[in-house]
Amino acid sequence: MSGGGPFEAYDGPSGDDQGEEAKNGLGSPRDGDGDRTHPAPAPAPGEPPRIPLPRASVEDGELPLPDLAGLAPPHLEHRVLKSLLGAWALAACSAEETAAVEEHLGTCGSCADEARRLREAVGLLQRPESLDLDPGLRTRVLDGCLDRRPPRIPVPDWATPYDAETARLDALLQDFGDAEWHAPVRLRWFRGEGPTSRRTTVAGVIAHLLAVDGLVALALGLDDPLAGAKPAGTPAERTEAFWEASHFPPTRSVRAPWREQTHALVRTVSFTGGASRADEAPGTLPVSYGDFELPLRDALVDRAFECWVHAEDIAEAVDYPYAAPAPRHLHGMIDLAARMLPGALAERRRAGLASPAATRHLVTAGQPGRSLRLEIEGRGGGDWLIPLDAPGAVGSADHQVAHIALDDVEFCRLAAGHVSPEEAAAGQVGDREAIRDVLFAAASLSRM
Known part of the structure; x- marks a missing residue:
């Protein structure tokens, strides 16, 4: 390039000049990238500086702000766009940055995969919502089916809360692994003037329900889950006896007998009506709790209530939301x-x-x-x-x-x-x- 002036091309020093530069510590003829690096010559007298001074902000003057609407997204380097993915997933980018990132995601597969993973992670930060269906949905579906085809042996109305709550708890337990079955649970109740509690595990809670539901099974003439253990009458005594009779702490194997017992109870009261005599109203069979009695219809409501309460205890132990029973059952x-x-x-x-x-x-x-x-x-x-x-x-x-x-x-x-x-x-x-x-x-x- 020919011509004078401050931006005239510079072809580098002569051989004598190179030695003089080296002697004066001005650097080598080339840097690590292979480009020539030399100090820029000072501007001639009266010429403007090579590096322009900072410009005044538009807001400081009387000029109108530029209209950014419809402008193309800014051109940003890949590393900059990748660093913005976390802010984009949290919706914390500016409008221009968001447009640039989203345009980039359409052409870069690795960033698109990373953006998807970050969006999924952000979703986990939201308030947890129950994945369970509405507790009343099961009842509505069954009612709709039964309107079309009534059952040959219907479940009594007073047994439906127990049927529904045991089914809900069984659905919660279905996908539990070993870690969940051994998660610590604290059973809580009130005694005298203050609260008390007993520490166990998820499997221990199901063993407790199995042992106490056995009181209803005994009243109906079914097998006692405590067969072979020390006889006990009250719910607390039966639970302690069941736990002590186990050689090891209860495990997930307790689910099968508990589930079978709940089905047997519902089947039996549906077939027999739960009356102590043929001339009595259904559900009047007395169920002994050791120090008091309840008629069968009330005992099954009591067992439905305890099943729901302990299902909430289990859900809390594994950090899972759990809904209240259907309104009519509640x-x-x-x-x-x-x-x-x-x-x-x-x-x-x-x-x-x-x-x-x-x-x-x-x-x-x-x-x-x-x-x-x-x-x-x-x-x-x-x-x-x-x-x-x-x-x-x-x-x-x-x-x-x-x-x-x-x-x-x-x-x-x-x-x-x-x-x-x-x-x-x-x-x-x-x-x-x-x-x-x-x-x-x-x-x-x-x-x-």
Whole structure:
């Protein structure tokens, strides 16, 4: 290139000049890339500098900002675009960067694969949602099928909560590996004035359900899962006896007998009706819990309730969301707890753990007396009048002295011993002692 001026081509120094440069430490004729590297000559007097000074920002002047709409994405190097993939997956890139990255993903397979993996990882950071189907879906599907073709031997209505909850828990257990079966679980319940607990594993919880459901199996004349173990009556005693009889801690092998027992119970009550005599109503067969009895229809609702509570314990241990029962099943569980409250309150009075009954309101069985209105909100809720002075008394709105309002699931967790009476989120109006006694009586319904 010919011509003078500051940008005139430079062909390098002569041989004498090279030696002078080396002597003065000005560098070698070529750098590592093979390009000539020489210090730029100083500009001639009166010429502008080779490196322009910083330009003033558009915002600092009166010129309008450029319109970026419709401009092509900026041209960025591959390494820059790859470094932006994480921000792109989190939707943290600017509009121009996003356009550049997405244009690049259409031509670069390795970056496209990395972007897909990063997007999937971002999805795992979202709040977990239950992968289980709506608990009411099974009921709706069955009802639709049964409307078309009624079963020859239908499952009694009072046995459907147990049938549904055991099926849901079995579905949760289906894909568990060894690690999940040995995940630690803490069984919690309320005793006396405070909470208590017992440490076990997921397999140990299923063994507990197998042992206690065996009380219903015995009442129906089925095989006892504790056959050969030390005889025991209460749920806690049966569970401890079952655990002690095992040479090793329970493993995933406990699922098969538990599952078969649940199916046998549902089949038997469907065929027999669960009456103690042919002239009695279905579901009246007494089931002994050692220190108290329940009719079969209530015992199966009780077992459905415990199955749901312990399924939540298991789901929490393996960090998996678990939904509440169908509303009509939840209502049946709450109704059973409400009917058991007067007896639980009387038992606490005998133990000196509740305030004595009001003398002026002492009544006999079948007579109205002081009552507390229990209002359970939610789709499984309702209203119950709880007699306060005698287990066999009749709740009367005319003698209502207090009112408690609770969410349906919250009340069930109180009755399971998972929420303390002091922490129960209850709306409370009226006699404070009566309210405290009923809340503590609800918690005392829980057991191992």
